[in-house]
Amino acid sequence: MKFICVILLILTGVTQSDEYEVIGPSAPVMTVSGEDVILPCSIKPNISAVNMRVEWIRLDLKGSIVHRYEDHKDINTDQLQSYRGRTQVFKEELEKGNTSLKLSRVQISDEGLYKCFIQSQSWSDDITVDLRVEAVGRPLVITVDGFDGSGGLRLQCESKGWNPEPDLVWLNSEGVTLTSESPDTHRDDTDGFSVKHKITVYNTDTKYHCRVRMNHHMMETEIITSSKMFHSWRSSVILISVAVVLSVIAGILITRFVRKQRDLQREEQRIQNEREPLLMTVKNVTSLLRKHAVNVTLDADSAHPRLIVSHDGKQVRCENKQLERVKNEDTGQNYTFDSRFCVAGNEGFSSGCFYYEVQVKGVDCWRVGVTRESAQRKGLFSMEHQDGYWTVCLSGHRYYAGEKHVVLSLSVNPERIGVFVDYEKGRVSFYDVESMYHIHSFTAQSFTKKLYPLLFLESSVPLIICRDLS
Numbered sequence: 519m520k521f522i523c524v525i526l527l528i529l530t531g532v533t534q535s536d537e538y539e540v541i542g543p544s545a546p547v548m549t550v551s552g553e554d555v556i557l558p559c560s561i562k563p564n565i566s567a568v569n570m571r572v573e574w575i576r577l578d579l580k581g582s583i584v585h586r587y588e589d590h591k592d593i594n595t596d597q598l599q600s601y602r603g604r605t606q607v608f609k610e611e612l613e614k615g616n617t618s619l620k621l622s623r624v625q626i627s628d629e630g631l632y633k634c635f636i637q638s639q640s641w642s643d644d645i646t647v648d649l650r651v652e653a654v655g656r657p658l659v660i661t662v663d664g665f666d667g668s669g670g671l672r673l674q675c676e677s678k679g680w681n682p683e684p685d686l687v688w689l690n691s692e693g694v695t696l697t698s699e700s701p702d703t704h705r706d707d708t709d710g711f712s713v714k715h716k717i718t719v720y721n722t723d724t725k726y727h728c729r730v731r732m733n734h735h736m737m738e739t740e741i742i743t744s745s746k747m748f749h750s751w752r753s754s755v756i757l758i759s760v761a762v763v764l765s766v767i768a769g770i771l772i773t774r775f776v777r778k779q780r781d782l783q784r785e786e787q788r789i790q791n792e793r794e795p796l797l798m799t800v801k802n803v804t805s806l807l808r809k810h811a812v813n814v815t816l817d818a819d820s821a822h823p824r825l826i827v828s829h830d831g832k833q834v835r836c837e838n839k840q841l842e843r844v845k846n847e848d849t850g851q852n853y854t855f856d857s858r859f860c861v862a863g864n865e866g867f868s869s870g871c872f873y874y875e876v877q878v879k880g881v882d883c884w885r886v887g888v889t890r891e892s893a894q895r896k897g898l899f900s901m902e903h904q905d906g907y908w909t910v911c912l913s914g915h916r917y918y919a920g921e922k923h924v925v926l927s928l929s930v931n932p933e934r935i936g937v938f939v940d941y942e943k944g945r946v947s948f949y950d951v952e953s954m955y956h957i958h959s960f961t962a963q964s965f966t967k968k969l970y971p972l973l974f975l976e977s978s979v980p981l982i983i984c985r986d987l988s
């Protein structure tokens with residue numbers, strides 16, 4: 519009897535220690551394309567999974583293997599090709615019953631249902647993890663799609679690479695939504711959603727906006743149609759000038775002028791061939807902006823004591839040692855920055871448009887923009903637009919507009935930043951000069967005082983005001 523009891527105890531002991539529950543997140547796991555993500559999965563109670571089989575499987579892809587751990591090692595011979603080299607279980611965590619999967623460099627095609635299946639000698643259980651991948655699409659491309667029979671101009675707006683599906687709308691200059699003629703949405707497993715809408719417009723000298731929204735991301739670009747008479751004895755010329763663009767809300771914005779321009783040029787060629795008397799010109803954004811270039815020099819007296827301005831006022835770098843600039847502080851000059859590492863330009867502007875470029879190459883902490891005359895310069899002030907600072911910055915490998923509330927997502931690191939101000943329109947725009955990506959704009963500001971160029975840096979590599987803008 520005693521013997522049987524002992525056997526029973528052992529048996530119950532064994533079964534009990536071997537029964538477990540697999541647990542995971544109740545809500546979908548959200549991530550962003552390009553990032554790494556951990557799909558949580560663990561055993562409760564937290565017994566070791568080192569001797570168990572752990573399988574991560576794509577339920578929505580006929581149970582294909584994403585990752586397998588068995589006999590104390592990863593066995594990925596029959597793993598789905600697209601997951602090669604991107605999956606990992608945490609060996610040291612397995613002991614604690616943590617069988618989470620790390621998936622690196624997430625792609626849109628990774629979105630789906632993942633089963634975490636755990637098997638021991640005598641027991642098995644699983645849970646399903648729902649992975650959602652968000653991807654912000656590529657810049658909008660507006661194409662002029664020819665003329666219709668009644669003299670209307672057909673415009674097409676397209677953007678690719680979104681997930682989930684975004685909303686695309688055309689708006690007129692008053693912000694009224696226009697009805698698209700042939701909305702076209704297309705999904706590709708690897709590239710996500712691409713959207714394309716066409717409209718026909720009859721008005722010249724007006725702006726049309728194309729806007730794409732997905733969750734809290736928005737991209738916008740605009741086209742200006744204008745008609746002018748050239749060679750009046752012969753032809754009427756339609757001038758499409760693709761002007762300043764794009765605005766970012768809560769994040770992300772870039773546009774690819776180069777591509778748009780190429781499309782427009784191709785179109786120009788086609789239309790020219792089709793209709794002899796019509797000719798189309800595309801104005802180059804760079805030359806539009808540089809038309810307003812001004813000769814910026816830095817005001818050494820305004821500079822923080824750790825900033826060293828070159829004799830010609832075209833460069834500034836940051837030194838560890840404080841300069842002897844007691845003189846300024848003693849006379850209490852209000853315009854010297856004493857706390858934030860800033861320097862302002864010598865000359866301020868209070869009308870029209872102005873533009874300057876700064877080389878930021880190799881500088882890992884910088885801020886570029888404009889400041890209002892009499893904005894606070896002493897102490898640790900804020901550099902938001904409501905405080906009289908309109909800037910973009912690089913800090914900790916991330917780009918921001920203003921202080922760090924608006925994160926900008928750039929696909930390349932700009933080497934040169936273009937700053938454009940339209941005083942009357944209340945606009946400050948920033949461009950990556952090389953690609954003419956529009957980085958960010960502050961719009962609908964109201965300027966009442968002079969605006970001065972402003973630089974900030976924490977680096978011994980200098981920021982350089984560019985001279986070659988003609």
Ligand SMILES: *[C@@H]1O[C@H](CO)[C@@H](O)[C@H](O)[C@H]1NC(C)=O
Pocket residue numbers: 564613614
């Ligand atoms: C398991 O969890 C308990 C309580 O949550 C904790 O005290 C214990 O250290 C864990 N065991 C391991 C192996 O992580």
Ligand SMILES: *[C@@H]1O[C@H](CO)[C@@H](O)[C@H](O)[C@H]1NC(C)=O
Pocket residue numbers: 556558560608611616617618
């Ligand atoms: C499992 O391990 C990963 C990687 O160390 C960790 O991020 C995660 O929080 C762990 N999960 C649990 C439930 O301990």
Ligand SMILES: *[C@@H]1O[C@H](CO)[C@@H](O)[C@H](O)[C@H]1NC(C)=O
Pocket residue numbers: 813815
């Ligand atoms: C820019 O301004 C500085 C100082 O006023 C002057 O010395 C320089 O010649 C100017 N450069 C150009 C290109 O006008």
